[in-house]
Amino acid sequence: MVVFDKPKSLLDVSMHYCPGCTHGIVHRLVAEAIDELGIEGRTVGIAPVGCSVMAYNYFACDMIEAAHGRAPAVATGVKRSNPDGLVVFTYQGDGDLASIGMAETVHAAARNENITIIFINNAIYGMTGGQMAPTSLPGQVTQTSPYGRDVKACGFPVRVSEMLATLDGPEYITRVAVNNVKNVKEAGKAIKKAFQNQIDGKGFSLVEVISSCPTNWGMTPQKALQWIDEKMIPYYPLGVYKDRSAESKEDK
């Protein structure tokens, strides 16, 4: 009896991610959603610049590489070129989406582009060696904040989901985590819903995934998962920040 299988939408290759990095888990959840919704042949993924830059080597669907932070703009173009035929998602880290790409993110949300964004918040720039990200926590030690993030000098972390939920545009904004089995299951449901919304023509859906980076956090994989519970989730509470369809049902 088969009890565990690889989703068809993930290629059968090994990934380059560090031990304990949760990019692989989120890749799997995205691939499961694509399989379950039966959209493999018409899905286009936009890969970011960051640790997941080589996502195009892992997903079995068509992939396009965007310049750093520009994935929502590329996704907009691809989706508008074939709005009924294609399902388009971006997969982006916090440096990519919330720093250099913040403008693209905010305006795609404000326009309610009918795309799906998977946003990996690991509170650090992973690929480039662990510099402070817009989402690094106050006091967090990084390569560029060796005494801890000083909010007087560097400002406060950006809570992307809360901020985007203030816009009238987006359909669905939620924050999930992948640090334990229960949270992974919830994350999978949110990702599937974010794709379903696009198929239903509802508009912009963003799933923020609180993720780990044991290498650049300087922790063991187990400690990193604990740090998510103890430090990240209190600062970035999990939950649905906007769900327009659910809200309009409640109004009725």
Ligand SMILES: Cc1ncc(C[n+]2csc(CCOP(=O)(O)OP(=O)(O)O)c2C)c(N)n1
């Ligand atoms: C225009 C541009 N500026 C800066 C860089 C350098 N750069 C590459 S990846 C990266 C940050 C990636 O961090 P994040 O998006 O958080 O993803 P992670 O690697 O943590 O998954 C930066 C600044 C670049 N490639 N292009």
